[in-house]
Amino acid sequence: MTIVSNSENSSVNVNDVSNSAATSTLETLFETLIALLNEERDALIHHDGARLESLSEQKLEVCNHISDALEASPTLGKKIAQAAAAQTAAEPELDPNHVLLAQLATQARDYNLVNGKILHRSQQSVREILGIMSGQSIDGLYGQSGQQDAKAFANSGAFIQA
Numbered sequence: 001m002t003i004v005s006n007s008e009n010s011s012v013n014v015n016d017v018s019n020s021a022a023t024s025t026l027e028t029l030f031e032t033l034i035a036l037l038n039e040e041r042d043a044l045i046h047h048d049g050a051r052l053e054s055l056s057e058q059k060l061e062v063c064n065h066i067s068d069a070l071e072a073s074p075t076l077g078k079k080i081a082q083a084a085a086a087q088t089a090a091e092p093e094l095d096p097n098h099v100l101l102a103q104l105a106t107q108a109r110d111y112n113l114v115n116g117k118i119l120h121r122s123q124q125s126v127r128e129i130l131g132i133m134s135g136q137s138i139d140g141l142y143g144q145s146g147q148q149d150a151k152a153f154a155n156s157g158a159f160i161q162a
Helices: 014-045 049-072 074-086 096-134 150-155
Strands: 002-005 010-013
Touching (some): 014 049, 014 096, 074 096
Antiparallel strands (some): 002 010
16 A cells, blocks of 8 residues: 655555554664663572563563564565575665664574573582582592592492492
């Protein structure tokens, strides 16, 4: 649908206006998600469970809004995906707004991966500490001589006494 303005003799495509609004909305949502992911990283580093819980709820809400916006404008989603795929090719016919959205989506993905690695390492450390405190075997634990620790080996059930 095209609207023609008599005052300026110019035409405006309603779909372009709609895509422009959706693009602006998605840009704001991705920037919000990136800010939340930065806060989440800080909360993970400082072991702030209450803050992590709150951020998790906020991230879910923002991600749902992103999903809704992309479902409402499937062609925009395809254009963003094309821009993401072509970023290395630097195609001049790409809409700069689509390229920006692709970059923001990539940045959000990368931040989320970093947070996942921090969380995984934190969980790994907790498991190791619990293993040490409970006296259970920790695979790969070696003593000063380079041999597997006898106590850990005995606790693993692999050591059989006669």
